[in-house]
Amino acid sequence: MSVPYPFSAIVGQRDLRLGLLLNAVSPAVGGILVRGEKGTAKTTTVRAVASLLPGLTAVPGCRFNCDPAAADPDCPDGPHPADVQGVPRAARLVELPVGASEDRLVGSLDIERALAEGVKAFEPGLLAEAHRGLLYVDEVNLLHDHLVDLLLDAAAMGASYVEREGVSVRHAARFLLVGTMNPEEGELRPQLLDRFGLTVEVAASRETDERVEVVRRRLAYDADPAGFAARWAVEEREVRERIAVARELLPAVVLGDAVLRQIAATCAAFEVDGMRADIVMARTATALAAWAGRSEVTTADVRQAALLALPHRRRRNPFDAPGLDEDKLDETLERARQEAEQAEEAEQARRDAQDTDGNPEPEPDPDPEGGPDGDGPDGGGPGGGGVPPQRDPGNGPGAEAGSATTDGSGGSDGATAPAPERAGAGTGGKAAAAPEQPPLAAGDPYRTRALTVPGLGEGAAGRRSRARTAHGRTTGAERPRGRLASLHLAATVRAAAPHQRARGRAGRGLVVRRDDLRQAVREGREGNLVLFVVDASGSMAARRRMGAVKGAVLSLLLDAYQRRDKVGLVTFRGAGAELALPPTSSVDAGAARLEKLPTGGRTPLAAGLLRAHEVLRVERLRDPSRRPLLVVVTDGRATGGPEPVPRAAAAARLLAAAGVASVVVDCETGPVRLGLAGALARELGAAAVALEELRADTVSALVKDVRRAA
Incomplete structure (x- = not known):
């Protein structure tokens, strides 16, 4: 070992x-x-x-x-003797x-022994x-x-x-x-x-x-x-x-009411959902005190517990960076501490008043207007509770762990991502000379309908396209290949029933052999590879247009996150195309690349489509069961490279021949339109939708037409 x-x-x-x-x-x-x-x-x-x-x-x-x-x-295995x-x-x-299965995690029943011998033979799992x-x-x-x-x-x-x-x-x-x-x-x-x-x-x-x-x-x-x-x-x-x-x-650590008030106030201030955060913070603060060798929870424990228990509970969508505003945390803790002290003082004053009312011979009040003296032996003077919470760096776990630091960059930090790869016509300095505009902000994301790939796949489980999966509705039965994963009881009985006389069945039990076993065939949903091919050329650089395009792609990225897809981003402008984001499951990385996307230069549409074809070819070798969905965002104006229009059409036909399901987002605007994106969609065998219809959530709805076009 x-x-x-x-x-x-x-x-x-x-x-x-x-x-x-x-x-x-x-x-x-x-x-x-x-x-x-x-x-x-x-x-x-x-x-x-x-x-x-x-x-x-x-x-x-x-x-x-x-x-x-x-x-x-x-x-x-019980019952066990006392x-x-x-x-x-x-x-x-x-x-x-x-790659573990459900059987390996929770355990599995020996189906063969259960059917043939009538015993509950259970094999424990992890x-x-x-x-x-x-x-x-x-x-x-x-x-x-x-x-x-x-x-x-x-x-x-x-x-x-x-x-x-x-x-x-x-x-x-x-x-x-x-x-x-x-x-x-x-x-x-x-x-x-x-x-x-x-x-x-x-x-x-x-x-x-x-x-x-x-x-x-x-x-x-x-x-x-x-x-x-x-x-x-x-x-x-x-x-x-x-x-x-x-x-x-x-078990001996005391969690006082004042500390509980700080915990509840902190969770409320950071708007966490439900009550699990409050309970976890209370348990964590108690463990911190025990680890430090103390029998009472302090404000420093609550602060450290918040830094460990709250950051991941504040994320509303995958584009939110995890983290906690420590200045706001300190203000919340101090405010809750003061409120707890005020409540305690008020409760003490109420008890004092009750004691005074119950005395048969009350003493005269020397100062009826001033009330009880706040500087008495109970320490209720102005200096009794105004000290801000101390972080106590030398106390127990704080000394060992230090103050918690939270990386707010998530997984979208450009320093950790692969460098973009260039693919172009080998024009050298021409790409650098192309006019470039600063990145434009994306419009607000919105909810889209489901994008689906036609047919029945067998890819990784997800929530997008139809597929054969280990979980879902039962659609049939088959002989198991290898170990039996999910028994189809009715099909197994039907397979064994005709052979009972030949097998010498004498009692009520059913004689079942290995060849009789049938496994359930289930249909569920799979995750796909959604590859975005975005036109970043000068004709797309109009501020209003590019902001809307980025908002649409951001919306589809959010949808991909919810449906457990992989995403990739290819952009083309100037003299070539680049893989801005290799296929990944990190959609927040895709959002970061999209936000920094520059625009300007010519429109090498053919280079963008060829780069997409190469990316899909490599991914098919890596993960042959994951089916792709291509989303091309362009106005269709092919102006980069020699013979730009014929080359773009040939690249589109190459993708169609590979059986890639596609959608074309037509970004052409103005009173006179050439319909170039529509022609591209026909070459791809894809559905097409106009840019102004994106906010109406119609892009993903039209992807259903892919089934008819494929």
Whole structure:
């Protein structure tokens, strides 16, 4: 077994380390989502923290890791004796791969034994294996939505339920959930983001000394993992012991009313949906106090909890950058603290008044107009509560983790994206000499109808075009290829029924053989590759026109995010075309490229179409099951390169011959129109729509005509 990298040897990443430690202290926090660019030690840090989790004892032979002191009464391997002797072992780190099936996650029934022998034979999944340990999901944004739903439901309820073919199984599933993702590869839906308790943004350090130390330690670990781990053994033991102490202290931590008011006021001020944020903040602040060795939650704990629990809950759409306004946070906390003090003073004055009214011999009031003296022994004077909240950098986790920093750039930072590739006619300096206008702002996005690709695909599960999927409505049955994934019970019975006499059936049970099994064929929706080809030439540079075009493309990008598509962006202007955004699942990166798109120069329409054809050809080799949808945004005026019009028509016919479903957005305006975009649409075998109809949400509606044109 390989030696994990020591957690204490991780350089930097203070927020990530703090978030993981808080979940280790209090799993009720709800897990953590780690967002960041590639190569930032996300996986290394998660695997390292698993070795710090306190050990446990389990019932011998129990496949569901039951605790002998509190065994699950519904355990499929139970019931367990009350006096059973537990077996000590380390907490497990269970990794869920991106390509995992539902059966592998929640477990599966042995259908053959259930039908042939009439027994409920259940094979546990990863949720059972992770019970009382750590479940790690790398690239959680690439995991199918229904699997993420199952995963988060189990994490929230502490149990997993399997309901199939009339057989019900329930078992405990309490674990520390950690997910990592690279935003450049796509986002999680807001509903799923909210289910993670905490989130942190990680990025590689820009400090030379820190980067040098990272490389030095990594090389030392690779050269001698066991020796490197031994050098950090003392620090690892101290952290492990501190986690155990914090767990024991956690039930005794006091969460006062004033602190609760600060938590509620913060969540209200940042307009988070629902009440989950308030509960997570309360649990996180309590864990912070326990980690620091304190028995009472402070304002500094609430502030740190807000920085960890709120940023991902404030995103309304994928184009919003994650983050939190720390000045607004400090103002909210200070205002809530003052309100809590005023409420406490008013309550104290009310109690004092009641005591005075109940005294049979009240003393005369020496100052009837001034009221009770505010400078009495209770410390209610003007200096008693006016001190602003202190961040206390040397207090417990704040000293170790520092103040949380949030990267507001998301996954659309141009510094991390691939450089655009040039494709042109080899005209050298002519492209640079073309007049260029500054980027124009996009119009406001709006909701569009569904763009669909004709036919029935078999691509990655999504929400756009019809496809054969593992989940959806049942449309038929077939023999299983490999392991049986989803039994079609009626078809299986029909296949076995004619052979019962030949098989010597004597009792009431049905004699079923492997050849009788039938698997359900289901139809659902798939995600597609939506490739935008945008004309950025001088004829498109009119401010009103280009703003409307960008608004339309932005709307379709938002639709692609909701439908779990990949997107790409090809632009053409001057002397050639460029791949401004290689196909990716990160639609916010596409929005960033679109916002910075310059305009000006000639219209090399043929170069744009040929570049699109090349991009689709390469993507077909990489992912042959994902079907493309081409959206060409142009006025159709081909003016760049030799014989621009014939070359553009030939390029369009090349795409049509490849079977690419297309839509042409006609951006030609004015009283006299040449209909060039319509002619291009005919060459592509595509539907066409005028620019002025975009705001009426008619572009995507016309894509339904692709079926008739294809």
